[in-house]
Amino acid sequence: MFLNNTFVHHVHFWLKNKEDKAKLIEGLETLIPITHIRDMHIGVPADTNRDVIDRSYDVSLLLLFDDLEAEEAYQYDPTHVIFAEQYAKPLCSKVVVVDSINI
Numbered sequence: 001m002f003l004n005n006t007f008v009h010h011v012h013f014w015l016k017n018k019e020d021k022a023k024l025i026e027g028l029e030t031l032i033p034i035t036h037i038r039d040m041h042i043g044v045p046a047d048t049n050r051d052v053i054d055r056s057y058d059v060s061l062l063l064l065f066d067d068l069e070a071e072e073a074y075q076y077d078p079t080h081v082i083f084a085e086q087y088a089k090p091l092c093s094k095v096v097v098v099d100s101i102n103i
Contacts, residue, residue, distance in 0.1 A: 006038075007065040007101055009074075012057040014094040024059050027087030031061075036074040039064040057096075068101070 013024060021044075028042045041062040045055040065071040074080055088095060 007071045009063040010098045011061040012096045013059045013092050015058045016093045020091045027083050034077050036070040
């Protein structure tokens with residue numbers, strides 16, 4: 001199935017302390033009620049081992065939005081701002097975001 005009219009926001013998190021994984025996931029789950037999000041997936045590295053696979057991250061967040069405007073509204077949603085300040089910034093040593101749109 002080809003996803004049309006979709007803005008993809010994929011975030012990978014590296015924890016400062018591996019023991020904080022459950023706390024970060026708890027924080028990610030606070031994002032669930034944000035109405036701008038169409039679909040959400042919270043994950044951890046799969047047990048796949050090929051040269052092209054990066055399994056160095058601890059937790060990932062995949063969000064699908066209807067368009068760029070919805071993703072931008074998400075960035076300023078108070079729930080997202082609280083997540084960034086109370087979970088991502090204090091718990092993570094590195095965060096990488098990859099955004100993409102349909103061709």
